[in-house]
Amino acid sequence: MAERELEQFIGHSIFDEKVPTPFVFVDLTILHRNIAHMQALAQTAGINLRPHIKTHKIAAIAKMQIQAGAFGLTVAKLGEAQAFIDAGIQSSYMVAQPFFGAEKVRWALRMAKTCQVLICLDSAELAEMISEIANIENKSVDIVLIVDTEYKRFGVDWKQAPQIVEKIARLKGVRFRGIRSHDGRTYWMPTMEERMKVAREEAERMAEVAEQIRLRGIECELVSIGSTPGAYFTLQNGWTDGITELRPGNYVFHDRMQISLGVARPEDCALMVVASVVSTPRENEALIDAGMKTLTGTLDRFSKGYGLVIGISRQGETVSFSHEQILIERLWEECGLVRCEGEPLSIGDRLVIVPNHACEITNLAEVVFYGSNKRIEGFWFVEAKGKVW
Numbered sequence: 001m002a003e004r005e006l007e008q009f010i011g012h013s014i015f016d017e018k019v020p021t022p023f024v025f026v027d028l029t030i031l032h033r034n035i036a037h038m039q040a041l042a043q044t045a046g047i048n049l050r051p052h053i054k055t056h057k058i059a060a061i062a063k064m065q066i067q068a069g070a071f072g073l074t075v076a077k078l079g080e081a082q083a084f085i086d087a088g089i090q091s092s093y094m095v096a097q098p099f100f101g102a103e104k105v106r107w108a109l110r111m112a113k114t115c116q117v118l119i120c121l122d123s124a125e126l127a128e129m130i131s132e133i134a135n136i137e138n139k140s141v142d143i144v145l146i147v148d149t150e151y152k153r154f155g156v157d158w159k160q161a162p163q164i165v166e167k168i169a170r171l172k173g174v175r176f177r178g179i180r181s182h183d184g185r186t187y188w189m190p191t192m193e194e195r196m197k198v199a200r201e202e203a204e205r206m207a208e209v210a211e212q213i214r215l216r217g218i219e220c221e222l223v224s225i226g227s228t229p230g231a232y233f234t235l236q237n238g239w240t241d242g243i244t245e246l247r248p249g250n251y252v253f254h255d256r257m258q259i260s261l262g263v264a265r266p267e268d269c270a271l272m273v274v275a276s277v278v279s280t281p282r283e284n285e286a287l288i289d290a291g292m293k294t295l296t297g298t299l300d301r302f303s304k305g306y307g308l309v310i311g312i313s314r315q316g317e318t319v320s321f322s323h324e325q326i327l328i329e330r331l332w333e334e335c336g337l338v339r340c341e342g343e344p345l346s347i348g349d350r351l352v353i354v355p356n357h358a359c360e361i362t363n364l365a366e367v368v369f370y371g372s373n374k375r376i377e378g379f380w381f382v383e384a385k386g387k388v389w
Contacts, residue, residue: 006367006379014274014374015313015350021276022290024361025352026370028377030270031252032064038251039068041235050074050094050224052249055359057384058368059087061252066091072116074226074247078107079387085111087383092116094144094180094224094247098126098154104389105133108141118222120180122146122155124167127174134173143174144222147181149205155181158205162212169218178222179213180247181206186229188301192262199233207242228254232263255358260302266310269354271361273307277349278335286345291334295353296360303356306331309338311352312345319349328353 009019042049048071053062062073062084072092075081081093095108098121111117119141121127127143134141145165148155156164161179169176183202189195206223213220225234226247234240250258253271258264275290295306309326312319321342330337338345355361362368362382371377 022294024365024368027270029372045240048245050247055249058380059383079389080384083384090115094118118142120144127168131171131173142177145179147179149183149202151183161209180224182226196233199230200239203239229263253358256308256356271358273353277345286338288336292331298357300356307353307355313350
């Protein structure tokens with residue numbers, strides 16, 4: 001829809017039938033509270049916050065984070081940084097995912113004319129390629145080494161990282177700035193004790209790597225660790241010795257995964273999907289107009305279904321129910337199957353759903369509505385939607 005068409009929905013309740021479903025809604029009160037809470041934890045600990053914007057991809061939210069005190073921003077891809085630069089956000093950008101190709105290096109160099117760009121990688125080979133191009137362009141590039149603290153995704157093994165840094169630091173056209181990690185094991189572990197153990201291991205191992213790098217006579221300015229649960233555990237327990245910055249992303253919205261992990265409650269979830277019941281073909285079953293292209297097909301390891309229903313409205317009136325009675329059992333591309341034990345759902349009922357993984361939702365949405373008290377106050381277009389290059 002065009003901007004003028006979307007303005008007609010401002011002032012309406014998210015339960016108003018005049019607002020077509022499915023749509024994404026962000027509660028501003030919860031959003032501001034989440035941003036302020038994480039920022040306060042970081043500032044109390046004396047740690048810089050560099051939020052990962054892949055969660056929201058919305059320039060207005062990034063500006064809120066910077067205004068709250070964020071030190072810089074993390075992006076997954078160059079395209080996300082470019083979208084935000086084009087939206088007027090001149091910040092320090094850490095590009096968390098490695099990339100390959102001369103044109104992308106030149107693109108990063110162009111962006112670096114107006115703002116700081118930190119390029120993350122996990123091999124001396126890729127650093128050499130970037131060094132060669134930077135030298136041809138008579139420029140220098142800021143490099144951050146990705147360190148694996150046992151997550152087994154990107155990264156140099158943490159025990160081998162200092163040796164790799166020695167190779168990178170000798171390259172012409174390269175400025176070694178520091179190290180970064182993302183230990184996603186916090187999302188896997190079944191108990192709180194195990195999750196906290198992982199968070200502590202990540203922080204301690206990164207601090208040890210930084211110390212070993214410095215003992216080799218190489219400056220290691222940045223020691224950056226990531227993930228929302230890891231950030232909460234690290235800050236709340238004071239495991240920050242040797243850490244300079246944190247890169248959580250999901251904390252702005254939270255989602256069902258964060259609820260399952262014990263770091264958020266349903267009332268801490270700012271982003272929700274509103275969907276309508278469009279069919280009741282069988283007993284105890286209903287079909288909603290939100291499927292994989294709205295809610296995504298990601299499952300939460302520690303709960304059932306494709307999202308948590310936190311509200312039901314029928315003709316504008318709230319319907320009482322228990323979470324155990326409603327299960328979003330299956331998704332197709334454009335619709336979802338809801339199993340309902342207890343009072344049956346009716347065609348036209350509106351369901352308010354906390355998605356399993358909020359980080360995928362805004363990338364699927366053409367527009368995101370926002371407001372307070374379940375009332376639409378405005379809307380955002382998602383500037384970095386689809387920026388996967």
